[in-house]
Amino acid sequence: MELLIEEAAKIIRDSKFTIAFTGAGISVESGIPPFRGKHGLWNRYNPEVLDLSFYLEDPAHCWKYIREIFYDFFADANPNDAHLVLARMQEKGLLQSVVTQNIDNLHQEAGSKTVHEFHGNSKKLKCMKCGKIFHAKDINFENIPPKCDEDGEVLKPDFIFFGEGIPRTAYENSFADAEKAEVCIIVGSTGEVTPASFVPRAAKQNGATIIEINPQESMFTNYITDIHLKGKASDTLTQLEKHLFDD
Numbered sequence: 001m002e003l004l005i006e007e008a009a010k011i012i013r014d015s016k017f018t019i020a021f022t023g024a025g026i027s028v029e030s031g032i033p034p035f036r037g038k039h040g041l042w043n044r045y046n047p048e049v050l051d052l053s054f055y056l057e058d059p060a061h062c063w064k065y066i067r068e069i070f071y072d073f074f075a076d077a078n079p080n081d082a083h084l085v086l087a088r089m090q091e092k093g094l095l096q097s098v099v100t101q102n103i104d105n106l107h108q109e110a111g112s113k114t115v116h117e118f119h120g121n122s123k124k125l126k127c128m129k130c131g132k133i134f135h136a137k138d139i140n141f142e143n144i145p146p147k148c149d150e151d152g153e154v155l156k157p158d159f160i161f162f163g164e165g166i167p168r169t170a171y172e173n174s175f176a177d178a179e180k181a182e183v184c185i186i187v188g189s190t191g192e193v194t195p196a197s198f199v200p201r202a203a204k205q206n207g208a209t210i211i212e213i214n215p216q217e218s219m220f221t222n223y224i225t226d227i228h229l230k231g232k233a234s235d236t237l238t239q240l241e242k243h244l245f246d247d
């Protein structure tokens, strides 16, 4: 593993444009479980509450669970070492952007500046009628569903539900960066969610070296990954950082 980490560090140091592509796995050590898998949220909750047509039929019902998952349960999560290493890499010019499937805002809280949020952000809520954006910290979640102070319409978390399209700017920026990338570091993603999983695939097609950090194999591992660092995100990125800056 040590040798693989050294090799990965050298490739990153030599690259002129590196992106990170992150999934739910990077936030597991911050206490946010993934959706899928043995300890996944879908073992406890019905994914229907995040289905757009179901939500539009009965937002009050869905909000009971949405509040519990995203505004009670996740509210106190903080960035972990993996988020912090990526932010420092960006600051030192070793990482140009983060494309994240996550909606937890932890990359920004860690200090990352260029983050393309492929699936939106749970810390913002949007009025589906007038488009006004509200910050979760300003919402009183005792009264659900929360409503717009302009027109009384129910607010929806500003991340995409099943059945919704990817936010256009994030989509375009993610693929533009994937095309430029010489290296793509995939952290904690099953690769099962499309079209997000096409981002590292596009990077690979354009000649990027793919470095994957995940304790398990994913849909990427045997297809596009060049170096699989088989470990948890925080440990592995911490070790990688030592080689990036100390050698």
Ligand code: NAD
Residues within 6 Å of the ligand: 023, 024, 025, 026, 027, 028, 029, 032, 033, 034, 035, 036, 040, 101, 102, 103, 104, 105, 119, 187, 188, 189, 190, 191, 192, 193, 196, 213, 214, 215, 216, 217, 218, 231, 232, 233, 234
């Ligand atoms: P996912 O595709 O994001 O994959 C989770 C992956 O993380 C798995 O491959 C697993 O092996 C890996 N993993 C687990 N612990 C890890 C660790 N400590 N270090 C590194 N990797 C680790 O899976 P999903 O949960 O099905 O997510 C689907 C989509 O749901 C995501 O793309 C995201 O949009 C959303 N989601 C977001 C959050 C969040 O914002 N934190 C949480 C859950 C789901």
